[in-house]
Amino acid sequence: MTASDQERWTAASPLLADLYQFTMLQAYFDRRMFTPAVFELFVRKLPAVRNFLLVAGLEQAIEYLRTLRFEAHEIAALRATGLFHDAFLGWLAELRFTGDVDALPEGTVAFPHEPLLRVTAPLPEAQLVESRLVNLVHFATTIASKAARCVLAAPGKQLVDFGMRRAHGSEAGLLAARASFLAGFSGTATTLAHPAFGIPVFGTMAHSFVQAHDCEIDAFEHFVDSHRGAIVLLIDTYDTVAGAHRVVELARRRPDKTIAAVRIDSGDLGLLARQVRYVLDGAGFTNIGIFASGGLDEHLVQSLVAGGAPIDGYGIGTSLDVAADHPALDCAYKLQEYAGRPRRKRSPGKATWPGAKQVFRLRASSGELEHDVLALADEAHRGEPLLVPVLRRGELVAELPSLEASRERAASELRALPPQLRSLRAAEPYRVEIASSLAALAARLDAEPH
């Protein structure tokens, strides 16, 4: 396979889907099963150490639906499998997403069984998009939910995403920057996130920069000469406290330059930060901040914060970008209604609530979340309906909120969390009530033959 062959198969291809989507679609096509279906994307249950979800990824999901189409080489690739006939492939080449989407806005706090996104579309369209919709929304929500824990662990601190190199591939690296920014991070080290999403980018030097010079002070001085932004000097390549003294030496010698911070990337961060703070303050450089990184997660950050470590900001990498403790959520995209009839999967441990649904949220007068009600979409209920119309007949109902607006929504949602859900430890689950109408429908379906 040559380079140009491979480039044609970009990750954004609609062939990034499970094969069974296409084999099912051909069967639907053969029987003209084009009646509208309702599918919902939701999380079945939370890991013990996630007290809530922070929803993200809707913008990418909607972009995928709006641009969905098969190019000639993609149709040819399907033909080459020998599984599909020409009438079906001709129809597929013309397929566009013409359905409706209702969804929780990005930055909304959500809980198990609540639809993050509902698709109402002709059965084949709604089926086809399953794999990629889950792939996009699951990942972004996984990372935003992890990032929200970091934000809750370090109130008022600057948090920066450092994880692209160990993220799972290119899209994960880029979209982890977006999801963590949405959750309240200040920015990312991933350069591409700036042009792609307008996210502030951070970063100055690696250990290799220091090591490429014969001595540390030369490296610092050289960097200070060349750099045009806020200067952050990495001081742990050889000996952190000695590095801090070199920063003082340089800052005295070069009053023309402003050193914004030093970074410590290894060792006992709390202890070293105190020692470095002592060196800097003793020399009168109280304005030079301390930034810490290196194997951090929300628990370590919380313990540094609780211990009063004089650290102004944290770079969080791998643990964030792969959501290391729980890299996947039990997320599903399920048929809830077809041809006007509610459907229910009854497999053990995987049963779903049938029908098109809405989430109603009830709040205290302070705005704090009290409980949610999962109800049928067409019933009236107390509380705020959370799913909002996004697409109608394949077209945007209104422009999606900006990333900044979604970030503000997330901040406001995190403030409205009940105190026990803000803990990094497992809390009593938030109450999601099943409306009696929904419970009755499920019972009725269970009594039907199949």
Add this chain to the structure above:
Amino acid sequence: MTASDQERWTAASPLLADLYQFTMLQAYFDRRMFTPAVFELFVRKLPAVRNFLLVAGLEQAIEYLRTLRFEAHEIAALRATGLFHDAFLGWLAELRFTGDVDALPEGTVAFPHEPLLRVTAPLPEAQLVESRLVNLVHFATTIASKAARCVLAAPGKQLVDFGMRRAHGSEAGLLAARASFLAGFSGTATTLAHPAFGIPVFGTMAHSFVQAHDCEIDAFEHFVDSHRGAIVLLIDTYDTVAGAHRVVELARRRPDKTIAAVRIDSGDLGLLARQVRYVLDGAGFTNIGIFASGGLDEHLVQSLVAGGAPIDGYGIGTSLDVAADHPALDCAYKLQEYAGRPRRKRSPGKATWPGAKQVFRLRASSGELEHDVLALADEAHRGEPLLVPVLRRGELVAELPSLEASRERAASELRALPPQLRSLRAAEPYRVEIASSLAALAARLDAEPH
């Protein structure tokens, strides 16, 4: 931001890099630090439940290096940060990767501190590529190493990658299919992996297909009518044993069609498989196989195999595609030599072995691995040198092995593993000896001032 704006920022952009690569590069440019540097990519230590690594991702890494270049809009995006001056940006626009790469071939078994890949190139080039090289090789090696455990757990069984939907984004979904195939899986459910890499694709129907019909038998019959490949019927939507009886009924009624297998995706898979096998065999359909899926990992598969479950193949999804127990490895890309002088990072817990290195592997006469020696690249040593030349001055030394050849190499490497390393549990670590020359060099560098 419009759709077309976002499309320009594809994941393959060279801006998918940490910002500090560019700030360091500008400093290197300002001082004309263009002398060759040696960086090595390696894993510092293995998680307790990984006894070895299976190397993957080299093809994508080499493709990245060979096509690395900045387009005008990417240079403009860097300019817009305000951090970079025009002389540097003009130079960056012309930058190509002109260096050398030596690497372990894909499908090689490797251990901590062994370079998976060594880059020898002018300092800025070798530095710039850090983030994306790690991003590609780390992910592929993480997944191939996880997949190898599944392969060892289920000798002779068909294993299929089912994980794209919960993989972390598009590239992860596609490249997990490649890494698991390389490790010995039979194929994947991810359609795109077929045209992109020639990997066999599997898949027939989801629960939604069954639910979209008024009764299960209609769904099965409809599918049998439309499908042109090997027919696998999903039988656990309502009641698995009842589903098996319906398959028998259909198989009797439609002798013109061959049902290859049934799939069970929930419940007690071992028990259900025995019950289903009993139903199928009792009706004379001994040739209909049983395929299992649903929350499987290598431990569950091993226990099903050990328990004698009559299961012919397994779909492994989330646990594989996110390497759920250890979604990241402690992988680094470190400067080992610059301007002809070896360099050593000494940060606590992150010290590296200096200099350009080679891995020599010693085997028993049976071919079984005995131990490795980590030595300097320019010294002669007993054993097989594992890193081979891949790029010289930016050009391929020879065509890379095909995916099929790498898969055969992986199979042969897994056969050559000492028995204790084949266990899913933590084994006594494999011996990687540090050559005396290398130890002496490290000691000498430690004694130098900095």
